[in-house]
Amino acid sequence: MNNAKIIFFGTPEFGMRILKTLIEEKYNIVAAVSQPDRPTGRKHVITATPVHQLCNENGIPCLQPEKLSLIKEDIQSYQPDLILTCAYGQFIPSSILAIPSLGCLNIHPSLLPKYRGGAPIQHAVMNGDTETGVCIQQMVKAMDAGDIYACRHVSIGEDETFSELNERLIAVSISLMNEMLPKYLAGELKGMPQDEAGIVLAPNISAEEEKVKFQEEDLDHVYDHIRGLIDWPIAYGIVDGVRIKFFRVRKANRMDEHAAVGTILGFADHAMEISCRGGILKVYELQMEGKKRMNADVFENGCGRELIGKVFA
Secondary structure (H helix, E strand, O other), X not given: OOOOEEEEEEOOHHHHHHHHHHHHOOOEXXXXXXXXXXXXXXXXXXXXXXXXXXXXXXXXXXXXXXOXXXXXXXXXXXXXXXXXXXXXXXXXXXXXXXXOOOOEEEEXXXXXXXXXXXXHHHHHHHOXXXXXXXXXXXXXXXOOOXXXXXXXXXXXXXXXXXXXXXXXXXXXXXXXXXXXXXXHHOOOOOOEOOOHHHOEEOOOOOHHHHEOOOOOOEHHHHHHHHHOOOOOXXXXXXXXXXXXXXXXXXXXXXXXXXXXXXXXXXXXXXXXXXXXXXXXXXXXXXXXXXXXXXXXXXHHHOOHHHHOOOEEO
């Protein structure tokens, strides 16, 4: 039933890759809905979302309302059979979910009901999980609470970052969608209710959660915290009143028993070393407030040496 009229909801790269696959597989995408274009970069240039850009390249109408209630009649005018969403970034009201004749499906990168919410990948990595997955579920009034039509498990590497896992989950999502969507459109699938006892929430990462708390967390938690926020949002620490973002880190299981937790010990093997409870964090790539992203060698030869002995708050 590739002639079924589909409206796609999505915004970032993840959603764009799903939409691109739907186009390549010749599904009948009558329209898309994406978040409004926003200013990006240091110059704050208004930039099309990845989904909007792909729509422009393929002649697909793309609606970008600030509030979905403003486009209910537009959605109705397309008479969609199905709404398919992936990483749209906004709650979809029941009035719109009720429009398509075949309902609404959402591609969600977690093993529901664990990690319902807008940041499931980040939370899985930050919590040190060894497994996650992708579920395709019916959309209902409550967020990420609908019956599951397809699910696939994915392991998480012990050093895997958000950006690395995100890329793998995109590929898994595409494969799972290609497998289940024809069967769903043909009425061959039955959804399975979620186990309400297993609910874990994964809300969007707050500004406060981006900060690494060296004084409160041990090395493993610091490491998981940072790799869970590469490349969006980005974990940071504050030392000597300066914010430093962390991009590439590793653990060293040796100790410096004489240094206070959070102390910059120095530079070795192309890394800045920070004392943590349970070991040392090696930072290979970072960004100082107001500066460009750089490797630790460049940072050391700049102002890095001046921070040796300083302690992250």
